[in-house]
Amino acid sequence: MTKFVKSNEAVVMGALYAGCDLYFGYPITPASEIAHGAAKWFPMLGRTFVQAECETASVNMMFGAAGAGKLCMTATSGPGFSLMQEGISYLAGAELPAVIVDVNRAGPGLGNVYPEQSDYTPAVKGGGHGNYQTFTLAPASAQEMCDFTIKAFQMAAKWRTPAVVFADGLQGQMMEAVELPDAELPRPDFSEWAAQGEPATRRNLVKSIFLDAAAQEVFNEHLQRKYEDMAADAMAETYLAADAELIIVAFGIASRVARTTAETLRRKGLKVGVFRPITLNPFPRERLAAAAKGRKIMTIELDAGQFADDVRLNLAKAGLGAEAANVMMIHRMGGQVVTVDDAVKAAKMILGK
Amino acid sequence: MKTIEQKGMYQKFPRSGKDTRVTHYCAGCGHGIVNKLVAECCAEMGLQDQTIFVDPVGCGVFTYYYWDAAHISAAHGRASAAATGVSRARPDAVTIAYQGDGDLGAIGFNNAFQAASRGEKFGCIFINNSLYGMTGGQMAPTTLEGEKTTTTPFGRDPALTGHPLHVCEVFNQLQAPVYIARVSVADTKRIMQCKQAIKRLFEIQRDHKGYALLEILAPCPTNFRMDPLKAAEFCKNEMEAEFPLGTFRDVDKGVTPEAIGAQHQASAALEVKSVPQVASCAELFGVSDGVDAPPAEDDPSVPERRFKFAGYGGQGILSLGICVAEAARLEKRHTLWFPSYGPEQRGGSASCSVVVSGTPIGSPTVEHPDVLVCMNQPSYERFVGDVKKGGIVIVDASVPITKQPPEGVKLYQVPAIQMAEDFGVPKAANTMMLAALRAFKATGLDDAHLETALCASFKKKPQLVEKNRDLLHRAEAALLNN
Numbered sequence: 023m024t025k026f027v028k029s030n031e032a033v034v035m036g037a038l039y040a041g042c043d044l045y046f047g048y049p050i051t052p053a054s055e056i057a058h059g060a061a062k063w064f065p066m067l068g069r070t071f072v073q074a075e076c077e078t079a080s081v082n083m084m085f086g087a088a089g090a091g092k093l094c095m096t097a098t099s100g101p102g103f104s105l106m107q108e109g110i111s112y113l114a115g116a117e118l119p120a121v122i123v124d125v126n127r128a129g130p131g132l133g134n135v136y137p138e139q140s141d142y143t144p145a146v147k148g149g150g151h152g153n154y155q156t157f158t159l160a161p162a163s164a165q166e167m168c169d170f171t172i173k174a175f176q177m178a179a180k181w182r183t184p185a186v187v188f189a190d191g192l193q194g195q196m197m198e199a200v201e202l203p204d205a206e207l208p209r210p211d212f213s214e215w216a217a218q219g220e221p222a223t224r225r226n227l228v229k230s231i232f233l234d235a236a237a238q239e240v241f242n243e244h245l246q247r248k249y250e251d252m253a254a255d256a257m258a259e260t261y262l263a264a265d266a267e268l269i270i271v272a273f274g275i276a277s278r279v280a281r282t283t284a285e286t287l288r289r290k291g292l293k294v295g296v297f298r299p300i301t302l303n304p305f306p307r308e309r310l311a312a313a314a315k316g317r318k319i320m321t322i323e324l325d326a327g328q329f330a331d332d333v334r335l336n337l338a339k340a341g342l343g344a345e346a347a348n349v350m351m352i353h354r355m356g357g358q359v360v361t362v363d364d365a366v367k368a369a370k371m372i373l374g375k
Numbered sequence: 376m377k378t379i380e381q382k383g384m385y386q387k388f389p390r391s392g393k394d395t396r397v398t399h400y401c402a403g404c405g406h407g408i409v410n411k412l413v414a415e416c417c418a419e420m421g422l423q424d425q426t427i428f429v430d431p432v433g434c435g436v437f438t439y440y441y442w443d444a445a446h447i448s449a450a451h452g453r454a455s456a457a458a459t460g461v462s463r464a465r466p467d468a469v470t471i472a473y474q475g476d477g478d479l480g481a482i483g484f485n486n487a488f489q490a491a492s493r494g495e496k497f498g499c500i501f502i503n504n505s506l507y508g509m510t511g512g513q514m515a516p517t518t519l520e521g522e523k524t525t526t527t528p529f530g531r532d533p534a535l536t537g538h539p540l541h542v543c544e545v546f547n548q549l550q551a552p553v554y555i556a557r558v559s560v561a562d563t564k565r566i567m568q569c570k571q572a573i574k575r576l577f578e579i580q581r582d583h584k585g586y587a588l589l590e591i592l593a594p595c596p597t598n599f600r601m602d603p604l605k606a607a608e609f610c611k612n613e614m615e616a617e618f619p620l621g622t623f624r625d626v627d628k629g630v631t632p633e634a635i636g637a638q639h640q641a642s643a644a645l646e647v648k649s650v651p652q653v654a655s656c657a658e659l660f661g662v663s664d665g666v667d668a669p670p671a672e673d674d675p676s677v678p679e680r681r682f683k684f685a686g687y688g689g690q691g692i693l694s695l696g697i698c699v700a701e702a703a704r705l706e707k708r709h710t711l712w713f714p715s716y717g718p719e720q721r722g723g724s725a726s727c728s729v730v731v732s733g734t735p736i737g738s739p740t741v742e743h744p745d746v747l748v749c750m751n752q753p754s755y756e757r758f759v760g761d762v763k764k765g766g767i768v769i770v771d772a773s774v775p776i777t778k779q780p781p782e783g784v785k786l787y788q789v790p791a792i793q794m795a796e797d798f799g800v801p802k803a804a805n806t807m808m809l810a811a812l813r814a815f816k817a818t819g820l821d822d823a824h825l826e827t828a829l830c831a832s833f834k835k836k837p838q839l840v841e842k843n844r845d846l847l848h849r850a851e852a853a854l855l856n857n
Contacts, residue, residue: 023661024670026704026712038656044463065650066659070463074456075489082453082486086460089447090427090468094460112450196739197697197712199704201670206656217445217461219468221424227390227439229430229448234392275739282737361742 023202029164030097030194033123033187034059036171037095039203041210042121044070044094046083048102051135052191053125056097077102081109081122088118089228091216093175093209097123099191100133100141104149110184111150114245115230119178119212121171122156123187125194126324128357136357137191139274142328145188146302153242155249157185158303159257160273164198170300172203179210181252188302190324192275192359249304258299258306262288263313266295268373271310271333271349272322273299276360280322283365294369305332311340318372320350322360327351383414383423384441391440399437403603405504405593405610406434408560409569413471413500414442416573422581426469429458429497433475434508452483455490458497469580470497477507480516480540491586494551498576498587501542504595505614512598516540519617524598539617543590547623550635554579554587555623561594561611565620575625584627592618665831668704677708677733680819681741683758685726686750686771691805694832695748696727698809701828702820703731711736724754731819746817748808749774750791767817769808787815794850806843810850 027035033056037045045060057073064071074080080096087094098106103124113120124145128138141149148154157177159170167189174185212218217226232238262284263269272280277298287294297313299306314337323329330351337346352368354360380386387394400407417426426444430436432451439446449457449472458472479487479501487499506524507513513526517539521530543557554576558569572589579587592614594606601609624630653659682699686692693714700712711730728741743763749755749770756778762768764783770776772790780786791807800806806829812818813825829847833839 023657024668025660025664026666026668026701026710035656035660038659044460046460063659066653067656068652072459072463072493075485078453079456079459079486079489082450082456083460083463085449085453086429086447086457086462087464088460089457090461090464092464094464108450109453116448192713192739195714197700198736199668199671199710202656202660217427217447219425219427219445219465219470224424224443224445227446227448229439229446231436231448278736279738279740281735285737359740361740362738363742 024199025202026197026199027164028055028195028197029167029189030055030125031059032164032168032200033097033171034063035200035202036168037121037175038063038067038069039206040172040175041093041207042069042095042175043092044072044087045096046072046074046080046087046094047096047098048074048077048080050099050102052127052194053097053099053123055194056123056125077105078109081106081113084120085109085112085116085118088113088120089116089217091212091218091223093119093179095121095123097125099125099127100129103141103144107144107150110156111148111152111154112230113184114148114154114156115152116228117182118184118228119175119182120184121174121178121187122184123171123189126188126190128355134357135191137193137275137359138324138355138357139190139276139329140325140355141188142302142325142332145186146332153245155303157181157183157252157255158188158301159185160188160300160302161193162274162277162298163193164196164200167193168200168202172207176207177255181248183248188274190275191357253304255301256304256306256309257301258297258309260313261296261298263295263297265293266317267293268318268320268369269295269297269314270320270322270365270369271297271299271314273302273329276322276324279360279362279365282362283322283369286362286366287369292370292373292375305336307336307340310336311342314345315342317345319345319348320352320369320372322365323351323353324355324359325353326355327353381411381414383416383418383443384411385443388440391437398441400434401597403594403596403606404434405560405591405595406502408566409500409502409591409593410438410441412566412570412573416570416577417442417444420574420577420581422469422577425467426471427461427465429454429461429470429472431472431474431478433478435473435475435502436509438473452478452481453486454478455483455487455499458499459490459493459495462495462497466496466583469577471576471580472497472499473502474499475502475508476504476515476517477510480542484516488546491546491552491588492549494586496580496583496585498580498589500573500576501588501590502593503542503590503614503618504593506595506598508595508598517542517618519613541618543588543623546588547632551586552588552624553585553626554589556588556625557590557592557618557620557623559592559610559615559620561592561607565611590618592620665834666701666704666828668701669707671704671709672707673735674707674733679730679732679734679736680745681743682729682731682746682748683726683741683744684729684748685724685754685758688723688725690725690750691802692725692750693727695805695808696729698825698828698832699812699818699820700729700731701831702818702824703729705824705827706820708732709734709736711739713739724751726754746812748812750804750808752777767815769811769815769817771804787811789854794853798846798849800842800846803843803846806846807850810847811854814851814854
């Protein structure tokens with residue numbers, strides 16, 4: 023079944039197919055259509071929609087629902103995402119699966135409702151307190167807003183972690199065709215650890231507190247091992263990259279600008295390809311290293327360079343110090359999107375053409 | 376030593392890290408008494424298997440050491456939000472939030488208040504000991520006037536810090552709660568009354584009746600800097616003088632504030648519709664959208680075409696764009712539609728972009744449109760210079776041509792707004808523009824597909840379908856004749 027829908031609506035469709043039973047959220051532009059869709063469709067399927075009084079409440083309602091063993095989600099944008107960080111830390115600390123969709127708007131502060139990728143650090147590195155990370159996916163189309171929401175639930179359940187679907191205001195608003203899944207996913211069984219109000223789960227305790235320093239350290243070591251193991255689920259894609267002299271590295275909506283830029287430059291005979299991380303955490307480091315080794319590298323991003331820094335870090339960690347040192351960036355902020363014209367100019371400059 | 380079994384509690388507290396039966400509470404602390412009563416009620420009513428306790432941050436944080444039931448340990452202030460999640464996720468369970476006066480009265484007040492206002496189905500036990508116990512005896516919203524705490528070393532001064540917060544009285548202004556009461560554990564008689572109230576709280580949750588709040592006045596000898604007996608006296612005399620005991624509301628027992636009953640009458644004017652139920656996602660999303668286009672197929676021979684539609688909000692610019700996009704989908708093209716949005720949605724100019732391609736679409740933004748359709752002067756002036764060589768501009772005839780399109784761009788002036796008015800349907804100016812797009816072969820799409828898409832756009836107003844089809848044909852004929 024193919025539907026022509028706003029990407030934000032595709033998120034709700036994906037969530038319903040993934041078996042999400044509860045939606046908690048506070049409206050915010052440009053993520054509100056997710057709440058609108060959830061308010062209508064969750065109850066029609068006998069599932070639960072709650073309009074929370076604030077994002078702090080949304081994330082803590084998720085803490086309760088996830089702790090009670092159900093799949094749940096919220097969606098928000100920058101300011102609301104900031105408010106949720108404490109709660110996401112608690113979710114990670116109690117190892118609870120939950121999905122948070124961040125439709126990034128421009129900031130800091132109130133900013134505006136146009137697209138940025140400036141929530142990169144909190145969305146990818148864990149924006150709250152303590153030694154935690156999230157599983158973070160970056161969709162670039164309405165189809166992926168649906169598919170990656172489903173994937174986010176699967177990863178959240180598999181790794182017992184909060185998962186972030188990291189989108190932006192442009193994709194949230196755009197309409198594209200979405201091929202819906204054939205079948206709904208079965209509900210995962212969390213009775214081993216969840217507080218479900220049943221005899222079998224009576225002794226279960228959901229908590230993030232470890233009063234004893236040694237126990238807290240053991241738990242943190244366990245978390246770090248888990249994050250290392252998550253690397254097995256890293257995802258990326260390349261486009262025209264095999265013989266490229268210049269690799270454009272970009273994620274989310276910027277990866278589509280990168281794609282058109284590469285196509286445009288190829289038509290001019292310039293060897294340009296694209297590397298697109300699909301999971302930002304775990305970062306597909308090895309695949310980036312393989313694609314970027316010995317090449318010139320340029321990022322396209324809608325932030326101040328947080329992503330480029332992460333690319334440099336990952337290249338350096340993969341042993342590609344020289345490539346890391348030479349990463350160039352073209353970026354826009356404030357809700358402006360990098361144009362193909364500008365990206366083409368920048369790439370030509372780097373290639374000396 | 377003889378071991379006395381304590382109903383509802385673990386017989387030892389290994390979760391505390393010590394294999395003992397000693398709680399962490401100070402001698403004479405109200406929490407210790409309440410913990411025992413809660414455990415007894417839960418066990419005596421046979422509810423341990425189905426109860427989920429939501430524990431706070433504060434002195435009550437460790438109830439999971441003691442109560443033999445499932446626990447979720449929430450963030451500071453958020454037990455009521457978490458309990459909302461728990462009770463919504465597990466409506467058959469008995470959900471009990473346990474909160475102190477920093478947790479509920481200060482940082483989490485709104486979460487507790489809003490949960491009460493929504494009538495969430497959980498019971499909230501609120502321990503009021505007039506200060507922050509765990510963090511070292513600081514002022515709470517419930518601190519009495521003149522009471523010394525570590526952050527009111529000269530006594531609480533209402534001129535600077537306000538007056539004690541009466542949680543029950545505030546919550547009693549809400550319509551949804553079914554039970555609100557204040558009790559105390561300052562002496563034996565009060566402890567017996569407290570147990571009855573806790574039992575009532577559990578009953579209401581067992582029967583899934585609705586939201587219940589039980590405030591319990593509790594002594595804190597350590598931070599009162601008093602021995603347990605004096606602390607209990609302080610609780611009974613000073614605290615009760617400020618916070619009178621009583622049942623404010625017990626709807627099933629006929630205790631309802633008069634004002635609440637009246638409010639309920641007054642707000643019953645608008646109707647709540649029942650939610651139509653569907654069995655599956657496939658049923659929910661299987662409904663025809665009137666277009667029922669197939670999935671896109673790659674066809675590299677089809678060049679990409681980019682459109683920009685612009686005008687005033689309300690001129691149907693966004694739906695005109697969707698129409699073209701849907702027609703492209705009928706031809707199995709990759710298609711993308713993107714609106715300008717935000718404040719522009721609410722009056723002023725509106726615009727949208729459409730990209731149609733035989734191959735997957737890269738950049739979603741339309742910097743250089745092949746086709747520009749403008750319904751007002753500001754958008755014409757803003758976008759006309761961007762149109763690609765060989766492109767087409769269609770502009771409403773009311774717009775003065777203050778700026779010429781770039782060389783090699785064809786300009787059509789179409790009296791769309793005037794024609795719509797002449798046809799007696801001023802709102803159909805966008806349909807006139809669609810007629811122009813067809814007449815000038817501007818879209819590269821099949822005329823029949825554009826018509827199907829136009830009809831589908833009126834799916835929710837079927838009476839307008841034939842009207843607009845007719846307008847489309849008449850407008851096209853008029854344009855072709857000129």
